[in-house]
Amino acid sequence: xxxxxxxxxxxxxxxxxxxxxxxxxxxxxxxxxxxxxxxxxxxxxxxxxxxxxxxxxxxxxxxxxxxxxxxxxxxxxxxxxxxxxxxxxxxxxxxxxxxxxxxxxxxxxxxxxxxxxxxxxxxxxxxxxxxxxxxxxxxxxxxxxxxxxxxxxxxxxxxxxxxxxxxxxxxxxxxxxxxxxxxxxxxxxxxxxxxxxxxxxxxxxxxxxxxxxxxxxxxxxxxxxxxxxxxxxxxxxxxxxxxxxxxxxxxxxxxxxxxxxxxxxxxxxxxxxxxxxxxxxxxxxxxxxxxxxxxxxxxxxxxxxxxxxxxxxxxxxxxxxxxxxxxxxxxxxxxxxxxxxxxxxxxxxxxxxxxxxxxxxxxxxxxxxxxxxx
Amino acid sequence: xxxxxxxxxxxxxxxxxxxxxxxxxxxxxxxxxxxxxxxxxxxxxxxxxxxxxxxxxxxxxxxxxxxxxxxxxxxxxxxxxxxxxxxxxxxxxxxxxxxxxxxxxxxxxxxxxxxxxxxxxxxxxxxxxxxxxxxxxxxxxxxxxxxxxxxxxxxxxxxxxxxxxxxxxxxxxxxxxxxxxxxxxxxxxxxxxxxxxxxxxxxxxxxxxxxxxxxxxxxxxxxxxxxxxxxxxxxxxxxxxxxxxxxxxxxxxxxxxxxxxxxxxxxxxxxxxxxxxxxxxxxxxxxxxxxxxxxxxxxxxxxxxxxxxxxxxxxxxxxxxxxxxxxxxxxxxxxxxxxxxxxxxxxxxxxxxxxxxxxxxxxxx
Numbered sequence: 001x002x003x004x005x006x007x008x009x010x011x012x013x014x015x016x017x018x019x020x021x022x023x024x025x026x027x028x029x030x031x032x033x034x035x036x037x038x039x040x041x042x043x044x045x046x047x048x049x050x051x052x053x054x055x056x057x058x059x060x061x062x063x064x065x066x067x068x069x070x071x072x073x074x075x076x077x078x079x080x081x082x083x084x085x086x087x088x089x090x091x092x093x094x095x096x097x098x099x100x101x102x103x104x105x106x107x108x109x110x111x112x113x114x115x116x117x118x119x120x121x122x123x124x125x126x127x128x129x130x131x132x133x134x135x136x137x138x139x140x141x142x143x144x145x146x147x148x149x150x151x152x153x154x155x156x157x158x159x160x161x162x163x164x165x166x167x168x169x170x171x172x173x174x175x176x177x178x179x180x181x182x183x184x185x186x187x188x189x190x191x192x193x194x195x196x197x198x199x200x201x202x203x204x205x206x207x208x209x210x211x212x213x214x215x216x217x218x219x220x221x222x223x224x225x226x227x228x229x230x231x232x233x234x235x236x237x238x239x240x241x242x243x244x245x246x247x248x249x250x251x252x253x254x255x256x257x258x259x260x261x262x263x264x265x266x267x268x269x270x271x272x273x274x275x276x277x278x279x280x281x282x283x284x285x286x287x288x289x290x291x292x293x294x295x296x297x298x299x300x301x302x303x304x305x306x307x308x309x310x311x312x313x314x315x316x317x318x319x320x321x322x323x324x325x326x327x328x329x330x331x332x333x334x335x336x337x338x339x340x341x342x343x344x345x346x347x348x349x350x351x352x353x354x355x356x357x358x359x360x361x362x363x364x365x366x367x368x369x370x371x372x373x374x
Numbered sequence: 375x376x377x378x379x380x381x382x383x384x385x386x387x388x389x390x391x392x393x394x395x396x397x398x399x400x401x402x403x404x405x406x407x408x409x410x411x412x413x414x415x416x417x418x419x420x421x422x423x424x425x426x427x428x429x430x431x432x433x434x435x436x437x438x439x440x441x442x443x444x445x446x447x448x449x450x451x452x453x454x455x456x457x458x459x460x461x462x463x464x465x466x467x468x469x470x471x472x473x474x475x476x477x478x479x480x481x482x483x484x485x486x487x488x489x490x491x492x493x494x495x496x497x498x499x500x501x502x503x504x505x506x507x508x509x510x511x512x513x514x515x516x517x518x519x520x521x522x523x524x525x526x527x528x529x530x531x532x533x534x535x536x537x538x539x540x541x542x543x544x545x546x547x548x549x550x551x552x553x554x555x556x557x558x559x560x561x562x563x564x565x566x567x568x569x570x571x572x573x574x575x576x577x578x579x580x581x582x583x584x585x586x587x588x589x590x591x592x593x594x595x596x597x598x599x600x601x602x603x604x605x606x607x608x609x610x611x612x613x614x615x616x617x618x619x620x621x622x623x624x625x626x627x628x629x630x631x632x633x634x635x636x637x638x639x640x641x642x643x644x645x646x647x648x649x650x651x652x653x654x655x656x657x658x659x660x661x662x663x664x665x666x667x668x669x670x671x672x673x674x675x676x677x678x679x680x681x682x683x684x685x686x687x688x689x690x691x692x693x694x695x696x697x698x699x700x701x702x703x704x705x706x707x708x709x710x711x712x713x714x715x716x717x718x719x720x721x722x723x724x725x726x727x728x729x730x731x732x733x734x735x736x737x738x739x
Contacts, residue, residue: 002568004560029556048621051591062591066583132721135698141680142618145605149616149682152690154607156538157527163607164684166616167537170588170596171526176581177545184552185720187559188413192381194562200723208701208719213544214687215445215716218702220433221688222714223441227433228688234515234536237432242515244524244533252534254524256513286396286513288520290534292597293589296522296579304502304573306580315590320549320580323556323568325503 002323003030008190011087011094012036012071015043017172018128018206019100020067021179021317026096026186027070028319028328034094034344035071036087037337038078039366043068046337058369059336066317069310070328073335074344075366078109083364086345091116091123093348095193096186100128103138113201123199124189128182132205142206144172151210156217158231165231174210180320181209244290247273255280255287310334338367380414380727385558386473387415388493389450390466392457392482393422396500398514398543398574399479400428403498404446405547406554407477411449412718412727418469418738419450422457425735437709444707445715448729451738457484467491474561475554481509494557494567496550501575512574517542521578522585529600546577602651604644607684608662615662615670616682617655626677631661703728 008031014020020035020043027033037043042058045068049061077083088111091097097116099106106112113125127133130142145166148154151174158165167173182204193199211218220227234243234254242256245268253273257264268276273289280287289295296303297315305327308318312333319327342365345351359365389407391400404419404426411417419426428443435441453469455462463484470476473493478485480499489495500512515536518524523541524534553570560567579586588596605618619627621644628636635657640646647654662670667683674681685693691714696702699721702714708731718727 002560002566004556004563004565004568006565007563025552062587063584066587131695132699134721134724135695137695140675141678142682143620143623143680144618145616146618146680146682149607149614149618149684152685152687153538154614154616154682154684155686157535159528159532159535163609164614164616165527165535166605166607166618166682167523167527168599168603168605170584171523171582172584173537173541173581176583177541177548180545180548180552180577180581181719184409184548184555185722187552187555188381189722191555191559191562203721203724205699205701205719208696208699208716211687211690211696211701212716212719213541214539216433216440216442217539217687218690219445219713219715220435220441221686222691222702223435223437223711224433228686230686232538234533236514239513239515242513244519244535246533252519252524254515254519254534254536256515281511284511286511286516288516290519290524291522292525293522293585293587293595294593295595296582296586297589301502301504302520302575303579303586304504304576306576306583307586315587317580317583320572320577321553322503322571323553325569325571 005187006030008032008096009094010034010096010098011091013097013099013101013106015100016045017067017175018178019098020045022126022128022182022186023098024067024070024317025179025183031096033071034090035068035073035335037073037075038083039075039368039370040077040079042337042369065314065334068334069316069330070332071335072340072344073338074341075338076341077364078111080362080364082359082362084110086359086364087111088116088119089349091119094120095122095124095190097123097125098186099126102141103129103133117199121199122193122197124186124193124202125199126182126186126202126204128178128204128206130206132208133203144169144175147174147207147210151207152214152217153210156214156229156232160231160233162231174206177213178204178206178209247271247276249273252290253277253287254290255285257285336367337369338365341365382410383414385415387417387554388469388473388476389417389419390476390478390482390484390488391419391421391426392479392484395479395481396512397427397431398512398517398540399498399500400426401446401540401543402546402550402572402574403477403479404428405544406496406550407450408446408448409551409718410554412729417450419447419452419733420455420466421452421735423454429735435711437707437711439707439709439711444713444732447732450733452733452736453738454736475557477550477554489569494561494569496554496557496570497572498546498550499571499573502573514540514542517574517578520575522582523578525595525597526582526585528598530598534598542574542578545581546572546574549577601655604648604651606655608659610662610665610667610670612666614684615667616684617658618680618682623679627679630674630677630679631658633657633661700726705731707731
């Protein structure tokens, strides 16, 4: 397995998908990722993905497990001065910070870009927020599909002539793509920091990333007052005919045709979906079943390297690409809350038993949450 | 990095646009190359005689050029080579000899030689290797279907819907850029750079991971819920607003709307709200209908509630936040069309990466 980022260490304040998945992608490329939470503030994925209320529930969320494998986990109280001091010491041993808190949270804890740059001028500090770090809307709150709406994606998504549609909470599309983009930029900045000795502040607006995926629509609207499209169903500009049709077995398939064809609905209705797809493909027509989550689990060829199992056999996120033809091996499962706090503080900062015990007694470190729902 | 320097300017990347490749693959390759070019890499776009078909792809601008091409090919250089000839292939080999990486598509006739060439291969494909399907027809829509995204959008009793735009292509293009950056970083550190292969189907499935995780956890796949969804889009006085809030934001949402009906205990828990979703939306609807998007956004943000006004691409050109951040670069094309186009969605020490106009065909010859 190729490890282009071997030797790079990441201080990961990333939460949910946008931040935590950016760090996960860095881990997959060989970086040593230290995920920082605290007893008072869990990654919300531990809570929204809760599957039971028994002791240790915070360590069993599938969504957390999917996103945080191949990381080590520390719990350090960001609000306690001692916790802040320990994190600043850790920052001196790191190359990258990833965070997607609301703007100002880390600054108030003395852990923002200016403060950490003073500790470590080589740091690449990736701040991922809904609107970016500047501008009149920088403090606006958003959650997942808020950005489908405000980015322009929703305005063009939906049944023809009907209301706009969002991707919804089971997709939260803008959160997914920002991590794909941010990872590449962080790697670029790490190269530059290695070469020049100077880090940088990377300010990502998730809303801008989502709008960027409609770049040609924004360009067209800017030059042509007549370019004012609405929801397009399954059509696309420049495509003669494409849509989804229901087959005899009740399943939907999608196909892109070279020309409009009045007979396609009847053709699909008369066949089971697998037969209809095979027949269309044989005619050189791009066609596919509209898979659901269970279909994705069953079709291991289609899954490629995107789904893998951790050491406990549990399903987790794999890689979106292959390096030298390979996916990834999961070297460690997603950490329990605070699982590696002591080990990392011993390894990197040389702390001993007395210091670790004092931090625990003072409530700076933890392995159990001090809060319920977030 | 000083003001003039760009982070990737010491790298050369060759982007091979072979003829006859499906459009959805070309868009992914082009996006990855564009990001590298805007960041300063010398990106040599090798076009077939007649040019990349995207030069003629919708949407078109008033002057006749393609908005899609302009967006996806900023800051690149264009060279025309006929790779069906020895001369074309020899010229390409010369360019590859001074490039660190090469972007190309799996169905290209020249793909096998690019895989073993001197420049690290970054290959864009439609499907995973296991599907043994280099010749299988592909489209953006088919990838959104196959990766499970369409199953998630729309209403349960009607057609599954695609997400607007070239999302399968662009998610793969972003992924290919990240793979390219990883390869350049390995190269820079004196390590062997990995060959990168990106398939649209794998990226779409990866992006849609919650469908798989949900199905694995409960046995039932998440899917499109239409008017049974917790998050719906409601009409307001001047358009539409996406109703979005987290469980902890429910009390603030209830206070914002102010309808006593929402105090009913049946709405107190998330499970209760899901069970009585039609009644809940009946109570929400009048508040939205009476207000504009701007009023809704202001009142909701004042209470920390993340409702999302629906903006069109045309409206985004005027949006205060984008104007303040300088997100949209101004550009004038040789034919006189004046454009504004989204820059790379990142600011690096406060700096944006201003794109140069897409090249005329063969301008670097």
